[in-house]
Each structure stands twice: as structure tokens, then as C-alpha cells.
Amino acid sequence: MDRTALDLWVGIFVVAGLAALSVLALKVGNLSSYNMSETYQLQAYFSNIGGLKSQASIKSSGVLIGRVAMISLDPERYEAKVTMNIDKRYHFPKDTFANILTSGLLGEQYIGMIPGGDTELLKAGDEIKKTQSALVMEDLIGKFLYSKADEPKQPAK
Amino acid sequence: MPPQALVEIQNVNFAYGNRPILKGVNLSLPKGKVIAVMGGSGCGKTTLLRLIGGALRPSSGQVKVDGQVIHELDHNKLYLMRRKMGMLFQFGALFTDMSVYDNVAFQMREHTDLPEEIIRDLVLMKLHAVGLHGTHHLMPAELSGGMARRVALARAVALDPMLIMYDEPFAGLDPISLTVVGNLIRRLNDALGATSIVVTHDVQESLKIVDYIYFIADGVIVAEGAPDEIRSSSKPFVHQFVHGEMDGPVPFHYPGGNYQQDLGLRT
Amino acid sequence: MIGLTKKLRSIGHHVVDAVWRTGYAARFFFLILLYSGTSFQRFRLTVKELFSSGVMSLIIILVAGMFVGMVLGLQGYETLKRYGSESALGSLVALSLVRELGPVLAALLFASRAGSAMTAEIGLMKATEQISAMEMMAINPIARVVGPRFWAGVISMPLLSALFSAMGVFGGYVVGVVLIGVDQGSFWSQMQAAVDFQHDILNGVIKSVVFGVAVTAIALFEGYDAPPTAEGVSGATTRTVVQSSLAILILDFMLTAFMFQGD
Structure with a gap:
């Protein structure tokens, strides 16, 4: 696997994970409501x-x-x-x-x-x-x- | 033998649990020479290399490398000592998840701050030295057994060690690769001004390239000498080993009791 | 009489062996933490392992999460319908995913996908003397090989678990709102009213971090401790999956009791 391709995939993974976490926090949870x-x-x-x-x-x-x-x-x-x-x-x-x-x-x-x-x-x-x-x-x-x-x-x- | 010895093994005993492997072994490895340690399978040859590398501690006696007692060194000093040693493992032990290039460059990257261009030149030089220029982009799985062994050899000498250890360098090689690896061992030793110890049971190949030979059987050294002395030796064990005879001091039969009695025949 | 002594002796032997192994495992874990510096100073090594443990588990986590959420939506709807409270479907799906199913199922999948691969990889490195070779090159294999894998696992786990839960909520939404026709507004509002950020989501994240530590530590130890033979490595791989699954479920009970008691 090419260096940059590997970095890209790991980057996508981390961003997607954090995005999922914030979706959970804002859309599913009530962090946004107060x-x-x-x-x-x-x-x-x-x-x-x-x-x-x-x-x-x-x-x-x-x-x-x-x-x-x-x-x-x-x-x-x-x-x-x-x-x-x-x-x-x-x-x-x-x-x-x-x-x-x-x-x-x-x-x-x-x-x-x-x-x-x-x-x-x-x-x-x-x-x-x-x-x-x-x-x-x-x-x-x-x-x-x-x-x-x-x-x-x-x-x- | 010249008095200046790089490795000195003095009266070393070693046992795995209750099973003694080495019993009072004395051995010395003069600087600049290539010596072979021979013996049948499981006689403690590999253990000897592990003792020199500090992976095992002797039960008694001591192993001195470059004047220092290996098992008395602390972790950092042992690691510094190991940087001056190269070791070729039985089947190469190449890192399977890295390319040939990265394998050879591994120690340079870990232990030095050399810029990548210099590492690249060094790697290509080492690969050229073992006759594998142009293979740097391959993965270990794409190499034949003989090529993998040569890459491992290039990796073992990556940092120009003062002591090179070979654990069964000839195991599982075809005759051509065998000669190639044998010659490389000799040439690299002389070119780098290193000292080599070859642990093997391949008599004919090692007789061609080494300066001195030790025979180990049952954990003790049973014979030693220069290749010519070994070839003409009349000691029964050496004779059997060198000529590969089936029966002799090392019996063909396992000491398994009386065969005829076990078959129910009268004796 | 002799049979009995023999039996007692073998039991004693097993106990001593287990205690010895526990101590060895604890020392191994301590060494991982001690030599973790390498994993962060040379973060590239960890990034490489993040790829093989995190990115490679992505597909299975996303697909499994989606379907678990859809099943929850279907079953939850059937049950809630009896009490006329279909509108609570959102909170049921989200709470069960965020609190329990997300961390636990993602960790179980991670154990069988990435954990077993880690064990096999390290076991094979040991069997082919790559670990010994590294030691002879004066390179600490725990710092160079084990540490980055450990931290990659610990970082991946909460991210995978969050993805699992998010996909699950989406799956529940698809089944509940799109297919069955539960009111969209009440689906989301009930969910948001029931799920508390600190109490539910943060605790779920903490759980998944704990599971990540447990799974990777077990996987790496089993690989490092495997007998250097083909049978040894395959046995170790099986043990990794069995032990880490049990560890996840037991830890989940303990953490749940600790986090959600009383209030």
C-alpha cells in the first residue's frame, strides 16, 4: 500500500469516526438542547x-x-x-x-x-x-x- | 591460534530446566576468522549463538565478546553490544510485511540518523554485495529461498558488524544457492574485516570456507581443528560426520530396548 | 491412592501455571505501557496499524451496525405497539445502541476481525524468528511491534463503536420511520429527550475504550506468548477470540453496574 493512500484511508477512518461521535452527541443526544x-x-x-x-x-x-x-x-x-x-x-x-x-x-x-x-x-x-x-x-x-x-x-x- | 580473540566462551554450562544442553564448553573465536560449529540436530549449536547474543544466560561459566562478559551487561549496554553483531537466522527471518529495501534499511533507520538518500545508497550497496541489485522493490514472499537468505545476509551486515553469526545458513538451499551463500560468508567476512561464527551441520560446504571447526556432541566439544585436520581425522565421530555414514558412534537405532523381545521373538 | 495424588498434583500444576501466566501477562501489559513512547514519537508506525485494525474493520462494522439497528427498529416496534407507545421507538433504538450494543457488538466484531489478525501476525513473526531477529538487532520488539498495534486498537475501538451506533440509529430510522411509518418528529425528539450526552454517550465511549484496551492487550499477549509453531499460532488465535469475547461481556457487566447504578 502506498504511503499516501494509507494515510488517506486512516484519515477517512478517523474523520468518519469523529463525525459519527458528533452525530451521536448532537442529533441523537441532547448536547445541543442546552x-x-x-x-x-x-x-x-x-x-x-x-x-x-x-x-x-x-x-x-x-x-x-x-x-x-x-x-x-x-x-x-x-x-x-x-x-x-x-x-x-x-x-x-x-x-x-x-x-x-x-x-x-x-x-x-x-x-x-x-x-x-x-x-x-x-x-x-x-x-x-x-x-x-x-x-x-x-x-x-x-x-x-x-x-x-x-x-x-x-x-x- | 593468535591470542587476540573476539569471542571467548569459557567453561559454559547451560540447561533448559533439568535438561542440560551445554556441558563445560570452551571455545574461542579469533578476530578476522571464520569458524564453524558443527554437530547433529539438537546438540546445542543454536543455544551457543543465543548465549553469544545475550538472549540466554549461561548456568555457569562466561561468554566474553570484545572483552566484555555478556551476561553481566545491563539492558542498554547489551543493546549497544548487539548493534555490533549481525545475525543470519535459520530461514532468514525477513520481516514479511516490509519490502526487501525496507528490510535492509531497517537497522539503519532505527539506529542511525542518516538521511534517506544515504540510506538508499547503502541499501543498494549491500544488495549489490550479495548479488541482488534490482530486487529492492520485491516483497519477501516473492523471493526464492536462496534469494531470501541473501537478502537476510545483506540485512545482517547492514551496519557493518564486527561479529556475524550464522544459524544454519545452508539449511534448505539448492546446491547453487548453497555455494553462493558459502562464498558470500567468506567474502563478506574478509571484506568487512569482521569475524564470523557459522553454526551448521553441512560439513562439505563449511570445510571449503572456514578457518577452524568445532564439533559438538551431547553438549561437549568432541573434536576441533582446521579443515585439513578434520578431513583427515581418524576420530570415529568426526569420520562418521564428515563422510555421512549411517552407523558409527552415533547409532542408527534409537536406544529403544530389545527389538526382538518386543516383537515376541526369542533371543 | 496414587491416582488421587496424581490428580491433585496435576490440579496444583495447572493452578501454578495459571498464576504464572497471569503474572507474565501483567508484566507484558506493563512493558507495553512502559515502551509506548515509540508509538507516539513515531506516529507513522501507529498510523500503519490504524489502517490494518481500524480501516480494515470498517466495512464489517458499518454493515453489522446497520442491520442491528434495523432489527432493533423492527422488534422494538412490534413490542412498543402493544403498549401504544410506538413513538418511543427512537429512544429505544438509540439508548440500546449507545449504551450497550454499540460498544459491545463493535468490540466483539473487532476481536474476531482485528484481534485474531493481530495474534496471528505476531505469532507468525515469532514463529519465523522475526521477533528474535529484531531483538538481535538491538531493537525492542515490544516498543517497535507491539506498542503501535496496542495504541492503534485503543484509538480505533471508540471510533468504530461510534460508527456502529450511528449506523444503527440510521438503520432503526430506515425501518421505523421510512418503512413502518412511525412519526419522524417523535422518533427524533423522543430520542433526544432520552439520550443524555454525559450519562449515555460518554459512558458508551468509556466502555469502548476499556474494551479496546482489553481486546488488543489479550490479542497481543496471546500472539507474543504463542508457541512458535503452526498449531501454536492457530490455538492462540482461537484463544484470543474466546478470551476477548468473554472479557468484553464480563467487563460490560461490571462497567454497566458501575455507571448506571443508582441514578
């Missing part, structure tokens, strides 16, 4: 995060605006502390609601942000005070059963 470098962080405490995981999406009005960066248990409050990376382009009022929601009936869990009416905006490192925990199926069923039990019995006829 840029991690331009984010700021917010914190929120939840009494129960359910099945929320790091890298879970954060949405507002259904639009992806960030990702969960870290989840830990606050040792003093005994609540889950969730650190979020939010896209720099979006800012929210101080009284924004952070809810843990489920996409579909059995889908992944994500954080939904519902903006309030405050004029002051959340700054990097701030805490979202108003949160709503995940709905846990067992609790729901439990509540339902209790409420049934508490209902006054129908008077017998």
Missing part, C-alpha cells in the same frame, strides 16, 4: 423528592430551562436539598413555586417552576422557598383510605 456553561444555581428544599434524580429536567410551562445538579439530605432540616442549574437566559420572581411533577402516569420525575408575581428576581445561590414535594403513590392511597374511613357511615335504612 448549554451547561451558561447556567446559574438555585436551591430548594423538599420534604420528599420521590424518584427525582440528578440530571432530571427542570421545566417551566413545559420548556426545558435547566437540570438538577445535585441532591443531598440536609442534616439539620432533614429535608432533601436540591441544587439546580438554570439557564442564564431565564430569571424567576422570588415567590416562584418549585413542584416535583411526573411526566405521564409512570414517566420520569422533573421539577416544574411556576412563576409568582414578585417584582424581585431570584439571584444565583438563592433558595426557592415555596416548594411542593413529589406525590408518592403509597401516601396517596393511604390518604384516600383514611378519608374513606373518616367519612360518616351512611345511615342504615
